[in-house]
Amino acid sequence: MKVGSEKTLKISVFKIWLFLLIFPFSGLGVSGILIAEAGEMVQVPEGSFIMGSSEEDILWAVKKFHSESLDWYRDETPAHSVALSAFEIDKYEVTFGDYAVYMEATGKPPPREYENSRLNHPRQPVVSVSWQDAKDYCHWAKKRLPTEAEWEKAARGTDKRHYPWGNEADALNTNIRGKGDSYRNASPGGKFPEGASPYGVMDMSGNVWEWTENWYQPHPDNEHSNDFYGEKFKVIKGGSWNSNLDLARPAVRGKAFPDQKKNYIGFRCVASK
């Protein structure tokens, strides 16, 4: 990291502490305290990982989830090695509490769900934000949106596992559709400790889908033709409270128009030196 950005980081940390000191007296103390926790980041070391799914992986998924067609999974293929530099990633999805601080600082308008949610649930993930909203927030926080590859490595590590916690399709490790996991909608971050990724990143499967930097383009050497490839959709990852366990696999490539604002799409940020 350059000296200049180190200085900026120190100033940001100072601002957060100042915020913590002041806000308990201003009626927004709870979200002030929670931002520091929600802003926690996790290190992902430099190195290669296997991104995407092999034929064997997608056959496993078809069988496991009784899917009708292998074609549903072809955009995940082939499994391929991707080398990445070290980076840090937010441990939790960005929350309404975090976003409230950002709106206060920048005058940005609230997302549609904000008025209903912020006071009761500052730890709920922020949703109904466009790709650009997410990108702007990360920029403001001196971070950036993860690439699809960074997101996927942070979620499944380097051993090709199907889920952040391992290979077992355990529906109780994540907030997906239905309330067997105790949540009908999005849950506050970190409610599923068993679902942590190998690096300790939370809610990478389920809760809310997460925006990535990338357009929905084919993986290298992907032989599946798909009219949706191109610069039309951005890749979203991880599935949500509205998805089944199949879609909560980190190799799955969700897609959304960049200006789509949905109550099941949120984001988290990354930073690198």
Ligand SMILES: [Ca+2]
């Ligand atoms: Ca649920």
Ligand SMILES: [Ca+2]
């Ligand atoms: Ca998520």
